[in-house]
Amino acid sequence: MTGNGPSLIDVARAAGVATATAGRALGGYGQVSERTRERVLAAAAELGYRTNGLARSMITGSTQTIGVVVTDVANPFFATALRGITDVTHPAGFEVLLANTGGDLDAERRAITVMSEKRVDGVIVAAAQPGEGAHLKHAIGAGVPVVLIDRLVRGVPEADTVTIDNEHAAAEAVAHLVELGHRRIGVVTEAASRVPSSRKRGLFPSAVRLRGYFAALREAGIASEEDLIGVARYDRESAYDATMRLLALPAPPTALLCTDNVLATGAYRAVQDRGLRMPEELSLIGFDDEPWTTLVRPELTIVEQPTYELGTRAGRQLLDRIADGGATRRPHHVELRAKLVARGSTLPG
Amino acid sequence: MTGNGPSLIDVARAAGVATATAGRALGGYGQVSERTRERVLAAAAELGYRTNGLARSMITGSTQTIGVVVTDVANPFFATALRGITDVTHPAGFEVLLANTGGDLDAERRAITVMSEKRVDGVIVAAAQPGEGAHLKHAIGAGVPVVLIDRLVRGVPEADTVTIDNEHAAAEAVAHLVELGHRRIGVVTEAASRVPSSRKRGLFPSAVRLRGYFAALREAGIASEEDLIGVARYDRESAYDATMRLLALPAPPTALLCTDNVLATGAYRAVQDRGLRMPEELSLIGFDDEPWTTLVRPELTIVEQPTYELGTRAGRQLLDRIADGGATRRPHHVELRAKLVARGSTLPG
DNA sequence: CTGAAAGCGCTTACAG
């Protein structure tokens, strides 16, 4: 420690005024005459004074800080959403306390606890697990507003939510394939169970998208086949393997939907390595409009999520909630639409 | 506000002990008997007590929070470095306060000020401008350790730094091209001036890489040509245009180095649109080993930066500095090596 | 091991 630096008392003394007066001049609250203000500001500058935000926050009850909890900042999806959040909250005078859970529920619990103890004014959470919301409910109970993004969590009906209509997004993608004449349409997904029977899992994007896949097939009068569902872990290599398995089937699919951008990189690679021409021999659809999707040949047809907007909406919602103070309003739910962008990986040249 | 919840005083009263005792039991410091601890813990649980970190930090002088200032979290480079930082600092009990400057120096100044007022224990900064370090110097003077990453800043000799040897990285890439027989080697860069004469600019990665480009040409006995230097703004479209201009020259380059991953996406696209076959008609080298670089055909030769490690090293360095307390040690400088990964965009199939 | 008191650095009523 280089000591704590000068305090308001030191500034007040140097300026020859009371502590309260110095505080008013420096903090921009209450009434201060121009002359006094100048004297105080000069003294503060001379001493190199900086406000102690801790002390201020303890009294005002506001830290002007929000917490953001995601599973992985390095994932472009969350990085982009995070940018959306900061772009909205920063101009409003809020800083962001960031936590990375790696998808671990315990890490998420700890993050929420620590943030709550640091007295953040609210939190935005992309949850690690859809089934466990007790810690979030607890935070809300303690007066910390919670906005859920991307994933719903069971047992936290009080939380505001900003999500994407994933069922519709996936269904639209499948409908596009059906329209092109495909009947054997496979899917590469990280949804843990083939049939999304578990109500808890069913809240997560991958599971919801799988539901959309089934719905669209049903709509088209096509029977779904277990064989055509390639389950992968959430990484590129696993998606590669799952895709290879699908392509090696006796009666392989003629089209494939990947429920996520990470999985899509693995799948695209697999199709290439297998030597199949897109879209003639295999049609492929991914998620998210990342730069690479228009650099590959053919370009990848994708479902474009409004990721940045997901962040800005969540940020705004949280700011509203914070401004609202204690008024117990009903939770606010926003569901954004994704958009199919058809490109060469499905459209015949 | 839902009120402030129970305080330590409330817990102490409920447990029938003194405030100091309750604090010791809950805070894990000092001596408390097992029986007392249990009583206090029970009372705390019953009341739903949560420590007020603000009050604690004000006394202990430590917030267990570090600041991280970057120009753009949505850029995969910074997102990955940030992940490295959190992976190291979070297990050590530190939270991360994140700020996004968008490359604006004033935004950076404000971020540093606010973080300093919030009493972060230190900051990691990817600076917006190489020429202006007064605010950083000021922070260090106020007792906030600063670790600079990726970019050096003039006028802050006290700051620790973790950077990448960009001159060597670019030179190695050019040497690779020379070895393959290229003599007309162009570069797509965002370095503002063609000749990196300005000492300030010269500290930034793009400028340093341009210097490496010149050095490698000189080494190979090749005269550099102004025409072959394509200057772009820091976005894909601008890089596309700059590349197109280079390719349209009467005597176009046979090889191109992009000094950054964002620029590489634009350049790759331009080469494709121009209808040039890689590597036969044009060789291309980019930066950073992103997923897309192995999905395109041909795969892109790249200079791989140890981005994640940049973050972990910076995190560790800052933790050391914080643990070190007031002891004024000399600044610590780490320079990491990048690695050339030769692929199809330069290697004849 | 436990307690009573002081104090961290501010802001907020309450007087003047």
Add this chain to the structure above:
DNA sequence: CTGAAAGCGCTTACAG
């Protein structure tokens, strides 16, 4: 407009 006092919720010596 300005000041003296109280208080936010903790931890830290200092006694016992």
